[in-house]
Amino acid sequence: MNGDTDETNNSEHCSSTNNTTSLSSSAPQNQEKINLSSSFFNESIIVTQNNMNSTINNTTDENLLTISNNNEENPMNKSFKRKVVSFSAMPFEKKVADVYDCLRYMQEGSDFLKVRSYVRQFRRLYTLNDSLTAISWYPTSKKPSKAIITIDSIKEVRLGKTTERLREHAQQFENESMFSIIYTDGNNDYVSLDLVASSADEANIWVTGLSCLISGHGSPLTSSDLEDRQKMRDRWLRDVFAVGLSSTSECEPVNHNEYQPLCGKSSIDEEEAVRLLGDYGISEDKAKIRLQEIQSKKSDDVRGLFSTEDLVDVFKKLSTRPEIYHLLVRYSRNQDFLSTEDFTLFLEAEQGMSKVTREKCLEIIQKFEPSTEAKLLGHLGIDGFTNYLLSPECDIFNANHRSICHEMDHPLSHYFIASSHNTFLLADQLKGPSSVEGFIHALKRGCRCLELHCFDGPDDQPLIHNGTLTSRISLSEALQIFRYFTHNLHSTTACILIVFGLRL
Structure with missing residues (x-):
């Protein structure tokens, strides 16, 4: 072949395969x-x-x-x-x-x-x-x-x-x-x-x-080989949700060596199931949809009640991100978890870290792996791996850049400034509408230098327009917008530059 x-x-x-909201000055x-x-x-x-x-x-x-x-x-x-x-x-x-x-x-x-x-x-x-x-x-x-x-x-x-x-x-x-x-x-x-x-x-x-x-x-x-891959995760989830069931029904402590629910009340209703899944990061809306799907397949005598196995299935279906699971399998050795050696290879090949020690891997596992059994064995399962990848430790954004780190004491001419011309115009310069919406749009896109054409208006109130047939807006209305952005939306911004074109 x-x-x-x-x-x-x-x-x-x-x-x-195969109308703009009317403008007001308040x-x-x-x-x-x-x-x-x-x-x-x-x-x-x-x-x-x-x-x-x-x-x-x-x-x-x-x-x-x-x-x-x-x-x-x-x-x-x-x-x-x-x-x-x-x-x-x-x-x-x-x-x-x-x-x-x-x-x-x-x-x-x-x-x-x-x-x-x-x-x-x-x-x-x-x-x-x-x-x-x-x-x-x-x-x-x-x-x-x-x-x-x-x-x-x-x-x-x-x-x-x-x-x-x-x-x-x-x-x-x-x-x-x-x-x-x-x-x-x-x-x-x-x-x-x-x-x-x-x-x-x-x-x-x-x-x-x-x-x-x-x-x-x-x-x-064989099928047993496939089941072995998930045994550690299944034991943790069964323990977690069996304990959750027992705590809601005040029954005897759960034997962690057995998988069948042991307490008198071996199932819970939808409201309690949603709350229990929410404790482990499953959103309420998604949990309800999945539980309703399971409920539709149940017989009338048990409809509306959910067992440990039901909760385990819902959690696995909703919490497992395929792209993360594929990445884990790519670096693991025929198991659904990463050993310290596998995790070291991942950190060096994918995360760009160097000289990663076994102690560093164990430290990460102890911090992010939810299964006690996996922690003792030094293994990072899919849930711990997901927790780690979504944590601030793997954030691509540099936390040092959350505050302004530029030198702001140089002359103004030493900086590149995002500027805007005729910002208040929404259409053409002859007879189009003028609106503070133009200022809002420019500011939200990072503009820091705005141009205002000011003319005398009635009652000594300046008006902004282009000197043609464009509509008029009041200067006070525009200044209120600038004040809102400088005090509320962009507190880390050094300043907003306003260029006044005075037309007498």
Whole structure:
């Protein structure tokens, strides 16, 4: 089986996935106007981004449709559908909490583009068989026995553009959505199967699943092996939520060596379950949605009640971030935790730290790992790993920059200053509207030098306009806006410069 040879007679199929608030000079109204303006401008930005994304998606769909239309005659392609997985939205969408989820998804099949050294590229449906011993693809002009790669022949799985073929012939694809399977063919030669997934999430699922499968050193991975990976985390969660159940029902202490609920009241209602999950960082809204899904599958006699196992399942589904889990598996040694050696490698390779000692790793584990058992063993599980990555210790922002660290005692001409011209105009300079909204927008974008054209107004009150047919705003209204920003929103800003253009 050669990575460069593939079926050339089958047609390729690529399916496309597929009025401004009136102004007032009173201070409370100005503050309300600032809040409204913030919402208005953020909304504009979102619309712009969506329009850009829509343009990109439309362009991509057109390209995919062009390829698909050229191959409409092949009836085998009609059943093909591209699979897309996302973890970015609601809790009821597909989530990856452990390697079980990865393998189940692989068995359902994924639509990958196979990258080859010549022009024609083919998209195939790749699946993992039920016995977890081989992956195969369809359609193919080869015999079914030839369109297969056994797990024991896979030597390595690489994420990204790590092979010469991907670097040369897949420049148009994102690095995170590509991966390579290095295996031996019938001649015992090393061959690479280079694939492009529809998303980085999908690529990570396959890399994580295959990495776990090939870590058995030649022996097939069994269900007990998969369960062993999660045992330490499951023991901690069962202990935590069993204690929570017992504390709500005033029953006997929980035996931590057994998994079945031991107290007289072995289940709790939804309100208490939401409160208990909230104690461990699960938001109320997400917890309610997941609990309602579980409740819909229960029989009438137990509906509305939730056991320890239910709470464990909800916590794992909602707290496990797929991208962090994939990162942990990449550095761990066939386990769902990092040893001190694994963690040292991660800190040096990913975090850029040098001369990391075992004592430093143990210190971090003791601080962020919630499981007492893991702390004693010197292991960092997925929950502790997540706590560490989301802590201030991993914050990319330098805390020293939270306060002004510039030298502010030089002459004004020594500084670069973000300035604005005709800031009060919202449209053209001849007859467009004038508004303090322009000042608000400029200040929120970091402008620190504003221009005011002042004219005499009725009752000796200066007015701001452009000297043409543009509308007028009062100077006092603009000054109230400046005062609000300098005292409330930008307390760390040194000053705001105001350039008065006096028109007599």
